[in-house]
Amino acid sequence: MLPGFALILALLGGCAVGPDFVRPEPAVPASYTRDGDTARTAPGDGVSQSFLEGATLPADWWRMFGSAALDGAMTRALAGNPTLQAAQANLRQSEAAMRAGAGVFYPQLDAAAGATRQAASPVRFGQAGPGTVFNLFSLSATVSYTLDLFGLNRRTVEALSAQVDLQRQTLGAAYLALTGNLVNTVVAQAGYAAQIQSTTELAALVREQVEITRAQVQAGTTAHASELSLAVQLAALEATLPALRQKLEQADHLEATLSGQYPAEGEPVAVTLETLRLPADIPRLLPAELVRRRPDVLLAEAQLHIASAEVGVATAAMFPAITLSAGYGRESLEIGTLLGGGSAVWSLGAGLTAPLFHGGELYYRRQAALAQMEAAQAGYRQVVLAAFGQVADALRALEHDGELVEATRHGRDLAHEALQEILANFQxxxxxxxxxxxxxxxFHQADIGYLQARTQRLQDTVALFLALGGGWDASAEYPNSRSGLPHRDGAIQPMSSSDSASYPAITSNSSSSIALCRSL
Structure with missing residues (x-):
């Protein structure tokens, strides 16, 4: 009978009630857009962007813009951004909490020593007489272990492990937001600076037209309405300059704060539209790979894992818990005889705690956990849908950007050709x-439209890179959380084997134990 009982205990020792988490495999379409994904965009300004199907975006994707100044700004931002540093610290905190929680898998060993002076009265034992004063010295060690029969501890640590995954993907989201915001800000700085220069030159030209027309009005050769029309045009142009300068200054301030500097300390990145190279070959993940690359999708997956583990925790709390304990020590009236014979004390026991009636608390806690898991499942689906929507938007935007850049460039070329002919006629x-x-x-008006189209194309390229996950490597277990994420080669450092080896296993001990718990 004892072997059979031991077998049952062995099976129960590997039992964890509640659902076993299965990584979601959403059924995604074969393409991002309804009409299929194009292989390349329309040529704009002589450049047609090609999409490399199934290729992976590098972690240091901003280097594809070919700007050393941008690379330097990114290095400073990755090293000094407070939001990224907070996410790194939160990841370390969650890892420490998980390792602390995993301590329940091991026996708890404690030692105690004491020295007391006591006065004992025989009255409490029903005897008369004077009391006795004595010294009591003690030395003891105790060991206890909780049998995780129904997986309460394993599900709890499973939730803590999923919390580590959540913080890792939160770090990925912070990395994505920082790199994307910085590149977009630098592109905006270059675009605003170019627009300010062209608008200033255009305003000077219109101002000169106003002066010439005013002289013609005074000479009686031109109607006053012509002067007023040009003056209105000049006023409208001059009104756009303060707004453009404000946007440029805001971009400068944002670039400084993203790098962990005060606006008064930051130096604007020396980048122009001419020094930014438009990436011609763009890696495009397969739709099935997108859910394994985007930090927000992986974060939602971690939230679902936590919710699943919490159902197991709530379920296991409804079952008995057994604790084994043992103790050994010495007690003596004199310290000199504490280690001598006849002073040994020991204990050996087991305790069982089983919930009988809690007013429905345990039942409704489990119902709440189940509802939370359903909410996490719906949230995961919504995040996946939003991710595919962002990729589709960015792909279509780049297709239209190529057309827009080409149209504005053509208009600018025509305006330049007309200007050259007028100059020849003037001469x-x-x-x-x-x-x-x-x-x-x-010509300057056409040039402003062309500059705006080029800026938008660069920013939409950034938007696609971010929608595809921004090079975040979900398979890397642990980014370098102390000195910035990407190294010089752009690789993200994985967890070392010594780190991963310190994590206790959270899997069931045998296939038999899984089958035994399947119905719980």
Missing amino acids: GGTAGYLQVLVADAQ
């Missing part, structure tokens, strides 16, 4: 200077 005496100013103003 030949067949066109007036005012006509030159008008043609030059038209």
Whole structure:
């Protein structure tokens, strides 16, 4: 009978009630967009962006823009951003909490020593007489171990382990937000600076037109309405400059704070649109791979894992708990005889605690955990849908950006050609200077539209990189959380074998134990 009882205990020792977490495998479409994903965009400004199907974005994807100044700004931001540092610290905290929680898998051993002076009265034993004063010296050690029969401890540590995954993906989301915001900010700085320069030159041209037209009005050769029309145009142009300068300054301030600096300390990144290279070959993950690369999807998966483990915790709390304990020690009236014979004390026992009636508390805690798991499942599906929506938006945006850049470049080239002809006519005496100013103003207006289209194309490229996960390597167990994430080669450092070996296993001990618990 004893062997059979031992077998049952062995099976129960590997039993963990509640659902076993299964990583979601969402059924995703074969393409991101309804009409299928194109292999390349329309050529814009002589560059057609090609999509490399199934390729993986590098962790240091910003280097694809070919700007050493941008690379330097990113290095400073990764080293000094407080949000990233907080996420790194939270990851270390969750790892420490998980290792602390895993201590329940081992016996708890404690030691105690004491020396007391006591006065004992015989009255409490029903005898008369004077009391006795004596010294009592003690030395003892105790060991206790909780049998995890129904997996309460394992499910608890499973939840803590999933919390580590959640913090790791929170770090990934912070990394993604930082790198994306910084690159977008630098692109915006370059775009605003170029627009300010072109708008300032355009305003100077219109101002000169106003002055020439005013002189013609005073000479009686031109109607006053022509002067007013140009003055209105000049006022509108001058009104755009303060807003552009404000946006540029805000971008400068944001770039400084992203790098962990005060706005007064930061130096704007020396980048222009001409020094930013548009990536021509863009890695595009397969749709099935997207859910394994985006930190927000992996974070939602970790939340689902936590919710699943919490159902197990709530279920296991409804079952008995058994604790084994043993103790050995010495007690003596004199310290000199504490280690001598006849002073030994010992204990050996087992305790069982079983919930009988808690007013429905345990039942409804489990119902709450089940509802939370359903909410996490729905939340995961929503995050996946949003991720695919962002990729689809970014892909379509790049397709239209190529067309827009090409159209604005063509308009700019036509305006430049018209300006050259007017200049030739002016030099030949067949066109007036005012006509030159008008043609030059038209060229600058076309140039502003072209600059805006180029800036938008760069930012939409960044948006696609972020939508595809921003190079975050979900298979890397542990990024270097103390000195910035990417190293010089852009790789993210995995957890060392010594670190991973210190984690106790949270899996069931045998297939038999899994089958035994399946119905609980």
